[in-house]
Amino acid sequence: MIVDGIGASVKRVEDHRFLSGKGHYTDDMNRPGQTHAVFRRSDSPHARIKSIDIAAASKMAGVVAIFTGADLAAEGVGGVPCGWQIHNKDGSPMAEPMHPVLAIDKVRHVGDPIAMVVAETKQQAKDAAEAINIEFEELGGISDVRAAIAPGAPLVHDDVASNVCFDWHIGDKAATEAAFANAFKIIKLDLTNNRLVPNAMEPRAAISEYDISSGEYTLHTTSQNPHVIRLLMGAFVLHIPEHKLRVVAPDVGGGFGSKIFHYAEEAALTWAAAKVLRPIKWTADRSESFITDAHGRDHVSHAELAVAEDGKFLGLRVETLANMGAYLSTFAPSVPTYLSATLLAGVYTTPAIYAQVKAVFTHTVPVDAYRGAGRPEATFLLERIVDVAARDLGMDRVEIRRKNFIPADAFPYQTPIALQYDSGDYQTTLRECLRMADYDGFEARRKAAAAKGKLRGIGMSTYVEACGIAPSAVAGALGARAGLYEVANIRVHPTGSVTVFTGAHSHGQGHETTFAQLVADQLGIPFNQIEIVHGDTSKVPFGMGTYGSRSLSVGGSAMVKAMDKIILKGRKIAAHLMEASLDDVEFKDGKFTVTGTDKSKAFAEISLTAYVPHNYPIEELEPGLEETAFYDPKNFTYPGGCHICEVEIDPNTGTVAVINFTAVDDVGRVINPMIVEGQVQGGIAQGIGQALLEHAIYDESGQLLSGSMMDYTMPRADDLPNILVGTESTMCTHNPLGAKGVGEVGAIGSPPAVINAVVDALRDYDVRHLDMPATPAKIWGIINAHTLKMAAE
Amino acid sequence: MPQISLTVNGKPASAEVESRTLLVELLREKLHLTGTHVGCDTSQCGACVVEVDGKSVKSCTMLAVQAAGAHVTTIEGLASADGKLHPMQEMFREHHALQCGYCTPGMVMSAIDLVNSHPDGLSEEQIRHGLEGNICRCTGYHNIVKAIHAAWFVMHGKEMPIAAE
Amino acid sequence: MYDFSYHKPGSVADAVKMLGADGEAKALAGGMTFIPVLKQRLNKPSAVVDLSAAGLSGIKLEGDKLIIGAMTTHATVASSPEVKKAIPALAHLANNIGDRQVRSRGTIGGSLANNDPSACYPSAVLALGATIHTNQRKVAADDYFQGMFATALEPGEIITAVEFPMAERAAYAKFPNPASRYAMVGVFVAKTAKGVRVAVTGAGQNGVFRHAAMEAALSTSFTPDAIKSVTTPADMMNADIHGSAAYRAHLVGVMAARAVAAA
Incomplete structure (x- = not known):
């Protein structure tokens, strides 16, 4: 019996x-002869580069080399590629403008790299980067998506008219319009999903090396998916074949x-390592x-929900403007489309849905997946409009949700918007969450808060998300330019310990x-006989990495598949040793047993036999005990649940305090x-x-105001x-573990629960909706405006 | 370049530094104590917290030369020689108070100072307020607060009352 | 950071000499603002003169005066029995500046010399009518603060101590900037032998300022109710991504009322 197996809260080996301070993060490493790179970046959101003068900077103390976009272009270095292609409503492909590694001719956002200085120390590289003399012609930038598509807006890319990257839609437009024609009421809502800065606590870092004798490049980098970096950088940017490029993502x-x-x-660091012939950090x-x-x-979205008199949802239509930033980041086009719009059914039986998404270039940092990626946006929109619908119809917020839930016996459930949910039980997660949050006791708590001069509110969200990314064929049909399986290699050593190589x-x-x-x-x-190895393309055969809550459902399933192969081979060896037929040998609790007898062989005996094949079915079976499996999921997975938030607002300052937060997922x-x-x-x-x-706030022209x-x-x-x-x-129901994924549920389910609670707390202030973040200044503004209005009436 | 001597984790250390070298740079780059991290450049995140002469400080906001002659303790100096973790480290492990581990060294150093400076008790509110200078992006702080609460009892040799979650 | 030469003089006289000899030299107190500024390459001093060994730390009660050495850290002020006894509001203010680590190193003198418009200390110094001691003279708080980052200090002049009169009642209430935790609005109210004074930090366009209307109202009655109808002109206030001028003006009233209630 394994005590550290599935279901145990084992303390982490990491x-x-x-x-004890012995983590091994990229910046903790140093290489002999290492140099340091600093990038000179654009301070301007949008400017033409008239000239770059590196003469003085090149002569400064410690400077090894300075490279510009022209140097890379002269050697045929490609642009940074995009991994997902969306097609427009008319079937034409999205606009995919060149994203140079270092800016050529123009800079398109504050932070766009223009030159890379390589020097003996970081401070010397900084000194020289400052000393590069660049002449700019300011062209005027634009940061807001609505302004960017307005006539006359400055163009981010000269060849992309109106700054529109793509104009896409999904769903049955005619059926949706028919549903709206029959609506008792149409609930309309405009929402902005606020721009965020991910801010992982470790800043990005990388060290590049080039071995002149073997022609091999090595890049240590802060990545969630080193094989993907190797593929994209090797194949599309630097034209280095995989076998000459190693990418390592350590801690x-x-x-x-x-x-x-x-x-x-x-890419710039890897390319330059072969130029300066020294490691670069x-x-x-x-x-x-x-x-x-x-x-x-x-x-920025406009949503409309058609409802029947009894509160049943009849149809939903949504128009979204999605900010792509200045260039297309790796998965950017998938976020507002297949990771967001396809989720607009949510946990509800809404029969007709139609969504349109216009992706827009602006003079801002590229926008891409951040925890939840598209699903928080869809969930916020849906769970807000459901609350507004309850309000406009005078219905209870729990009741309207219950009425529209996909019933537990309706799975698998085909939504009208591409996805087929395999399992779920939304009534149960809601019921449990209401119980744990003591929802029924809320009114008493509201009264108690009011007695202290505080406005107390409660809000919920009931949500589903799609993760476990992704069935390769489906993703490919939707525009992914890569497969999205995961890989596991399981190496059983002769004495029975195990090394697992995973692409997650x-x-x-x-x-x-x-x-x-x-x-x-x-x-x-x-448990302590098992080592998990990840993050190194020279050790792990292949892998697609960790994102979209996929590591267990996809990566873990690959392990299960590889272990099935190990067990099958072990059974064959055991059958040979115990002179039994394969069908009679079963594997359980680490032992191979002949059914119905007391004959058995321990796992380690079998592994030893596999590597010391003296008594071995050598004609039929190769020695060794190591298996690799690629697992390609059959569907997305669909975690879901209910989040309930309780807040208290200080009306004097507008401060919102989250008092209780309960999640049942x-x-x-x-x-x-x-x-x-x-x-x-x-x-x-x-x-x-x-x-x-x-809130990442830009001014109109593209200067980041919240830049630290x-x-x-x-x-x-x-x-x-x-x-x-x-x-x-x-x-x-479709992976061997039954796993759905947990990495993103918190970030997806919670924002609307918070805002629904804030709106509830402001019930006496005539608030129908407010956009995130609900800062003290914003809340006070609402309270103050209402107070002034009341005074005037 | 100035040559400075100081005591780090109980052992004498000396190094040649520039005047502009930060204490964290001395620790990481010259003394190879890479457990102390840098997470921001505005003294907000606290990944770099170490103890200098008994007080927790942000080593990214102190010049190395200012630490000349000082006694500095970093995350590497907490466990005993036989590898036994400090009670705060142990409670962080016990309560799953870390995920990616990057903010952890600074968080642990701050937490130890917080517990040491509150011999009479430490409420949840005091813990949360006391962590104002340390940012964690992974845990949501829930388990960090639990770990520090538990460590207070261990560090002050008191029995922890059994309480509901 | 640009490089500089580093000096750690053993006396105020030596420090003054070093600063006087080099117009590009800068004094370093706790460094909690100055070092981040250097890191951002926003300042390029030729030399940095560290005042930590110049004998400027310490707290003493002299009759009806509380004297705090310029290099005394916020943590020391916060935990000082003398400060807690004489002006508990000052200990409370110090205990809520920045975070624990900032309080370990940040100093009262550094805070006042820098006169950051969102620093806490200037409000206490101005409201209590404290006196700034320098190596050359004594400057009344009313004359010392001269707008954002501007003070009466001459080049090469060093704050040595701050002298506070006793207060009958005093309190500080702060509304922190949600991101930086500096004071977005901080109000210090004090009733001393010389009367009632109210100083506001964080909010004003010109740094810390006295709130004459509130002082007048509180002189009549030192109660939160007395300032209920006192307004703060929004056109004097800062506005930024964290809040409008009107919001800051409103918060001045809220924080002032809280401070009066706590005093």
Whole structure:
């Protein structure tokens, strides 16, 4: 019996090294002969580069080399590629303008890199980067999506008319219009999903090396998916074949999506390592992260919900403008489309849905996936309009949800908007969450708060999301330019210990623990006999990495598949040793047993036999015990659940305090409940951050006003409440683990619960909707305006 | 360049630094103590917190030369020689108070200072307020608060009352 | 950071000499604002003169005066029995500046010399009618603060101590900037032998200022109700992404009322 197997809250194996300062993050490494790179970046949102003079800077102390876009172009270095292609309504492909590694001719956002200085020390590189003399012609920038598509707006790319990257739609327009024609009422809502800066605590960093004798390049980089970086950078940018390019992502200090993407700095460093013939290290300052890491969200939407008199949803139509920033980041086009619009059915039986998305270039940092990626935007829109519908119809907020839920016996459920949900039970997660949050006791708490002069409100969201990305054929049909399976290689050593090589990458998720639990459970061997290896293209055969809550459902399933192969081979060896037929040998609790007898062989006996094949079916079976599996999921997975938030507003200052937060999620199979709870809490903290605190604000022209933690509000311990987490799982029906995924649920489900609570708290102030973040200034503005209006009447 | 000597984790250390070298740069780059991290450049995040002469400070906001002669303790100096973790480290592990591990060293150093400076008790509110200078992006702080609360009892040799979650 | 030469003089006289000899030299107190400024390359001093060994730390009660050495840290002020006894509001203010680590190193003298418009200390110094001691003279708070980052200090002049009169009643209430946690609005109210004074930090376009209307109202009756109808002109206030001028003007009233209630 394995005690550290599936379902146990095993303490993390990663923790000892992180807690004792022995983590191995990219910036912790140094290479002999290492140089340091600093990028000279644009201070202007949009300008023509008239000239770049590096003469004086090149002569400065410690400078090894300075490279500009022209140097890279002269050697045929390609643009940074986009990994997802969307087609317009008319079938034509999206606009895909060149994204040069270092700017050529024009800069298109503040932070756009223009030159790379390589010097003996970082300070010397900084000194020289400052001394590069660049002449700009300012062209005037634009940051807001609505302004960017207006006639006469400055163009981000000369060849992209009206700054529109694509104009896409999904759903049955005619059926939706018919539904609206029959509506009792049409609920209309305009929403902005606020732009966010991911701010993983470890800034991006990289070290590039080139071995002149072998012609091999090595890049250590802060990535969630080193194989994807190798593929994109090797094949599209630098034209280095995979076998000459190694990409390593060691310990990575958080990602949240922002470290999925292939960034220009990685390519510039790798390319330059072969020029200076020395290792080159680059570590972003935080202020540099703010203007170079892909941002998240930034959608402006208009939504309309057609409802019947009894509150049944008849149809939904949505128009969204999605900010792409200045260039297309790796997965940017998928975020507002297939990761967002396809989710607009939510947990409801709305029969007709039609969504249109216009993706727009602006003079801002590229926008791409950030924890949840598209699904928080869809969930916020839906869960807000449902609350508004309840309000406009005079219905109870719980009742309108219950009335429209997809019933538990309706799965698999085909939504009108592409997705087929495999399992779920929304009534149960709602009921449990209402119970845990003591929803029924709220009115008493509201009264008690009122007695103290506080406005108390409660709000909920009932949501589903689509993750476990993704069935390759489906994703390919939708525009993905890569497969989205995962790979596992399981190497059983002669004495029975196991090394697992996985394409999933851990940067906080605790895979080294969870995956070891999974393997211990399935192979019946001790937890401490298992090593999980990830993040190195020279060790792991291949992999697609960690994002979209896919590591367990896709990566873990690949492990299960590989273990099935190991067990089958082990059974064959055992059958030979015990002179039994294969069908009579079963594997259980780490033992191969001949059914109905007391004859058995331990796992380690079989592994030893596999490597010392003296008594072995050598004619039929190769020696060794190592298997690789690629697992391509059959469908997305659909975690969901209910989040309930309770807030108190101080009407004198507008401050919103989250008093209670309760989440009951259906995440499918849980391997380690402790880690699952931590993932949910962390996601909710980011969701509360989005709802109340965080906002990347640009001025009209594209200057980032919240460009540091002095102005961008990061959630701190005293901004957040204790977060009560429960799980009510139904199993995923199409992967061997029943796992759905947990990485993003917190960030997806929580923002509308918070805003619904804030709106509820402001029930006496005539508030129908407010956009995030609900800052004190915004809340006070609402209260003050209402007070003035009342005084005037 | 100035040559400075100081005591780090109980051992004498000396290094040649520039006047502009920050304490965190001395620790990471000259003394190879890379457990102390840098997460921001505006003294907000606290990933770089170390103890200097008994007080927790942000080593990114102190010049190395200012630490000449000082006693500095970093995350690497907490565990005992046989590898046994400090109670705060142990409670962080026990309560899953870390995920990616990047903010963790600074968080642990701050937490130890917080617990040491509150011998008479430490409420949840005090813990949350006391972590004002440390930002974690992964955990939502819930488990960090729990870990520090538990560590207070261990560090002050008191029995922790059994309480509901 | 640009490089500079570093000096750590053992006395005020030596420090003054060093600063006087080099117009590009800058004094370093706790460094909590200055070092980040250097890191951002927003300042390029030729030399940095560290005042930490110049004998400027310490707190003493002399009759009806509380004297705090310029290099005394916020943590020391916050935990000082003398400060807690004489002017508890000052200890409370110091205990809520920045975070624990900032309080370990940040100093009262550094805060006043820098006169950041969102720093806490200037409000206490102005409201209590404190006196700034320098190596050359004594400057009354009313004459010392001269707008954002501007003070009466001459080049090469060093704050040595701050002298506070006793207060019958005093309190500080702060509304922190949600991101930086600096004061977005901080109001210090004080009733001393010389009367009632109210100083506001964080909110004003010209740094810390006295609120004459509130002082007049509180002189009549030192109660929150007395300032209920006192307004703060929004056109004097800062506006930024965290709040409008009108919001800041409103918060001045809220914080002032809270401070009066707490005093």
